[in-house]
Amino acid sequence: MEKLDPSVPVLQQSYAEAFPELSVPWRADVPPRPEIVWLNEPLAAELGFDPAWLRGEEGLALLTGQIDGTTAQAYAGHQFGSPNPQLGDGRAVLLGDLVDTRGRHCDLHLKGSGRTPFARGGDGKAPLGPMLREAVIGEWLHATEVPTSRALAVLSTGEQIGPRQGVTPEPGGLLVRVAASHLRVGTFEYATWHLDEEVRRRLVEFTIRRHHPSADGPLGLLEAVTRAQAELVARWMVLGFVHGVMNTDNMALSGQGIDYGPCAVLDVHRRDAVFSSIDRGGRYAYGSQPGIALWNLSRFAETLLPLLGQTDPNFAVEQATTVLEQYEGWYQQAWSRLMGRKLGIDGAPEEVFALGQELLTLLEEQQVDHTGFFRALGEGRAAELVTGASSMQWMRRWETLRSATPAEMARVNPLYIPRNVHLEAALRSAHLGDLEPVQELLGAVSAPFTRRVGLDHLEGPGDGGEHFLTFCGT
Template sequence: MEKVAPPAPVLQQSYARALPELSVPWRADAPPRPEIVWLNEPLAAELGFDAAWLRGEDGLALLTGQIDGTTAQAYAGHQFGSPNPQLGDGRAVLLGDLVDTRGRHRDLHLKGSGRTPFARGGDGKAPLGPMLREAVLGEWLHATGVPTSRALAVLSTGEQIAPRQGVTAEPGALLVRVAASHLRVGTFEYATWHLDEEVRRRLVEFTIRRHHPSADGPLGLLEAVTRTQAELVARWMLLGFVHGVMNTDNMALSGQGIDYGPCAVLDVHRRDAVFSSIDRGARYAYGKQPGIALWNLSRFAETLLPLLDEADPNVAVEQATAVLEQYEGWYQQAWTRQMARKLGISGDVEGVSALGQELLVLLEEQQVDHTGFFRALGEGRAAELVAGDSFAQWARRWEARRSATPAEMACVNPLYIPRNVRLEAALRSAHLGDLGPVRELLAAVSAPFTRRAGLEHLEGPGDGGENFLTFCGT
């Protein structure tokens, strides 16, 4: 008997129903010759989709946005510190939302789908390379335990689009992104700058229901968002991840990472690492990310002030400030807890923060590969990478506290990461029609802790990674 695929989940339009002021109905452009380049079958199953159905006619209509009810979302933001009163989904649409097989609310969002009323120039299309980049980064972060948006699929459109860099046209592509939601700090900024208090209160209520149901009102929401951001950025820092463009419109209130455009991962550990071609002032350098997160949270707090205490603005400021002042402590707790895991220290973690910070200074002084060192530490090879009496003394103190076995440490410290030059080489191959290297890299970073034969070339940094630049193509 032929197997019958289960019915596809029905997408809802919860956001547009609850907050029609923050989106406009909009349909994606119909691509001329859409073809699935990569389908995330495990994620599809989580969402309740049958992979064969997604590859069929109805599935392709969904993945290309040729369905009813789609919307373009409005938001604002501070970009590189300067306010922009209207940004929004300039080349993207929200397909809808669903509850997945584990009871989690998820958004489906389509990028590269043509101009919308929020477009700020260009054709609204996206090239294949940046769409694949976001897929690779999302799968790696997810596999390492970082809360993140992910790609359900990348599709080619059959178009050649105007180049973002260089002089040759690029193959057009679509990214179908899955996120807990697309509510951002910039969403609240838009509501504050353009809409009335009643809408802002509905936005607070919707955000609490969606992401932080135990939060008590606007102040509780600020605390919940601050805690989740402290946890997220601490995890980024210990992985050596550099987001590259931490504008307020790229900070999701769910606590997930989102919008992986000019992002990269450290090779040599250095606090001033910048890989984004548009971050000319190094505002979003690796070592500045914790402070930038707090800056963004302060902008979020400002949008909530009129809702905290209508009678006395000073009281509202005091309440918000009291929450924000706890960010550093929450960040340090999260960082120390995760550093202890990377170092294989369990139980009492007192002193781990100092031990970890001392280690990072040594890594930077000796220009040691961030990911390679932590992997080597668990495998007993760290002395091959770091020399001198200072490290020998550090290693003795670390060894006295270590409780994890090498195998346990290998389950925390990744071996495979999206190395800058490796990823860029794979994306160039995809541009030329060879998807093999991208598929290989996706397979590696989706199971980043387990060494596999034939992938030795993906273990190290390669040449040229320190001078690498990424471009904002997503």
């Protein structure tokens, strides 16, 4: 993009220049009447953009992909356990990358921009509702300290696109997403299945430089990615977040969460909770997420095996297995640390892990709201939500370990989350042209720990959330 103003960051094309084998030059479709629906002004400032500039003609050209150098990325993946050798950005383009004001490398990515050479049917467009959903989920996860991609902007396109879920056309939308990168397990799978070893070695070096500079070679990269994913999934689990589609093409090597399509958040605590309409077998249920992450990491390890031991394949397998066998311990350490914060207790990791697991069993048996219980615990109301001798025994044990004040517990246990019923109602309003409920919800989940006047209706789960279904519109 030509730099017309010295205060405007210049986008680079680092990935496309490094890997023409994994990129196709592609321009986004021209939306007929683009309009910014929501602009993430704090994030814009972090990236070095003046929000006023982004709202102007040049900024709108950037946000709609009407700039030079954009590309569609190639990748493969295992989808619901089955390999698909050809996926890629079917309705998205990589706008480019930049270094933000804090020195962090970031990608800008545009979703809903029309068909690309990787499209697998459809018009390549996206409804406005799912674009707003991804923005809401990303801001909530960011506010709760979960590594995540975020939305810089959501735009309406001024067109009606074919119905995705119902019978009537839907308003078109665009999402401008910011991520540490879009390198995925599926990127390495594509390179392994289609390209030569020299490309794969370059891909390892690029990923290490971009995300894990202390890693030493392919084995060090596997360890770094495994540790990062153990931390990420542990954070999802203590929050009650259900990603919904943990295919390998949705696992970012940076350790950020990415691609929030049919995701949801627990109301009643249930290990088998599935909200995605396409997850008919429950592969990606809430309680299965730690195991699925390890399964995906095993697929990543397979792509690295030829680089680990060309002369002794068995030794390569042993090396990779040694790393993967540590995943469970890293996950439990992260989960125990995070659960200890939520419970406001000090204790040995093993003690915290056991106490936390016992609590979740109680919540499930008594059908207690996940988020609501932790908030009530800090506010001294938890005994109102659970009953029975085992619950009272648990409460007494917790009291003996508690070290945090109510204020300290309130700072780590969110009050406002993107509840299924509330988020869906806000998206329906947006579909009908009323954006105020989405704006309200964005405001609530962006500062989720502080109770505010007028937001009482967003605190509880609402009616019908347990039978809620999400649809992959992103």
